Amino acid sequence: MDSGDELNQFLQGDSPLSQAYRGEDAPLPPAALDREVLRGAGGGGKSPCLAPLAFAACALLSVALVAAVVLAPATRGTDAPRMTPVRLYSEATDARLPSDWLADIAALHRAGRHREAAEEMRRFHSVYPQYIVPSEE
Amino acid sequence: MEWHDEDSRLMLRYARGDAGAFASLYSRNKGPLYRYLLRYVRNAGAAADLFQEVWSRLIATRSRYEPRAKFATFLFHIAHNCAMDFFRRDANLQRSLHGGDVDAHLHAVEAPEEQRPDRVAEFAEQQSALLAAIAALPREQREAFLLHEETGLTIEEIARVTDVPVETAKSRLRYAVRKLKNTLVTATAAPSLPLRARTV
Numbered sequence: 001m002d003s004g005d006e007l008n009q010f011l012q013g014d015s016p017l018s019q020a021y022r023g024e025d026a027p028l029p030p031a032a033l034d035r036e037v038l039r040g041a042g043g044g045g046k047s048p049c050l051a052p053l054a055f056a057a058c059a060l061l062s063v064a065l066v067a068a069v070v071l072a073p074a075t076r077g078t079d080a081p082r083m084t085p086v087r088l089y090s091e092a093t094d095a096r097l098p099s100d101w102l103a104d105i106a107a108l109h110r111a112g113r114h115r116e117a118a119e120e121m122r123r124f125h126s127v128y129p130q131y132i133v134p135s136e137e
Numbered sequence: 138m139e140w141h142d143e144d145s146r147l148m149l150r151y152a153r154g155d156a157g158a159f160a161s162l163y164s165r166n167k168g169p170l171y172r173y174l175l176r177y178v179r180n181a182g183a184a185a186d187l188f189q190e191v192w193s194r195l196i197a198t199r200s201r202y203e204p205r206a207k208f209a210t211f212l213f214h215i216a217h218n219c220a221m222d223f224f225r226r227d228a229n230l231q232r233s234l235h236g237g238d239v240d241a242h243l244h245a246v247e248a249p250e251e252q253r254p255d256r257v258a259e260f261a262e263q264q265s266a267l268l269a270a271i272a273a274l275p276r277e278q279r280e281a282f283l284l285h286e287e288t289g290l291t292i293e294e295i296a297r298v299t300d301v302p303v304e305t306a307k308s309r310l311r312y313a314v315r316k317l318k319n320t321l322v323t324a325t326a327a328p329s330l331p332l333r334a335r336t337v
Binding site (some may be wrong): 004015018020032 | 188315
């Protein structure tokens with residue numbers, strides 16, 4: 001067989017030489033190389049239909065961030081009272097002015113609720129120990 | 138005239154932004170390209186670098202891609218150019234290591250691989266007789282053989298990929314086939330010389 005025949009047989013793809021070559025191991029690039037190339041291509045094998053979703057997610061996050069920055073001061077002002085601790089009733093009562101508190105006690109007496117009036121007077125003296133109640137003088 | 142093989146279609150889809158098409162294109166071509174580079178430059182590290190460089194160039198030029206021929210001729214023309222750059226850099230390095238003795242360097246570069254045991258021995262002892270014989274072919278013959286075996290390119294397409302006249306490509310392939318066929322005959326006649334051993 002001359003070299004022309006050899007070459008023609010080889011080009012047809014079924015020569016013993018081609019068969020021997022195809023019987024050899026067929027190494028592939030390492031997985032790390034695959035990842036690098038696919039990352040460089042900008043896809044990593046993702047479907048193109050994910051692109052709009054990614055865009056929408058980015059837009060939503062951006063709007064939320066802007067809203068948080070722009071609206072935050074106003075919202076904080078509105079919410080501020082909620083941050084104040086809830087006042088107990090007794091504290092509010094104890095904060096009453098002495099004249100108001102004594103008027104309330106007199107009202108209790110007039111209503112015949114003397115025990116309640118006595119209790120309120122005891123609490124009044126604990127809050128204003130130096131105060132001289134006119135009727136007790 | 139436009140060429141429309143499956144790979145060309147995938148490349149066009151990738152050029153229009155379909156990253157999934159690239160994954161398919163890559164999967165179909167990574168094996169032949171990697172083996173071509175590995176067995177052409179005979180250095181696993183360099184082959185990995187070149188492999189990445191080839192794909193980087195393809196990615197960078199995707200918007201200008203026009204399917205005028207089989208996709209493999211486009212991809213392997215890039216690979217051929219990258220390999221040529223590698224051999225040029227390697228030659229410059231060898232020249233600097235030889236202290237400017239250009240004649241000695243050229244002699245070393247042009248010497249048949251069979252006469253350069255320092256370059257071939259390490260590669261050959263880990264391979265089958267056939268792969269060792271391919272590694273020992275002159276560079277141009279080795280490339281022509283690998284291009285045909287890994288991609289099925291015709292002589293005309295090999296000529297286009299390697300930027301040489303068709304007759305030159307044909308001559309290279311003819312010499313390569315003849316040498317490798319003799320290797321097969323020798324290996325078959327001498328059972329102590331395994332056709333397959335550890336391969337690269």
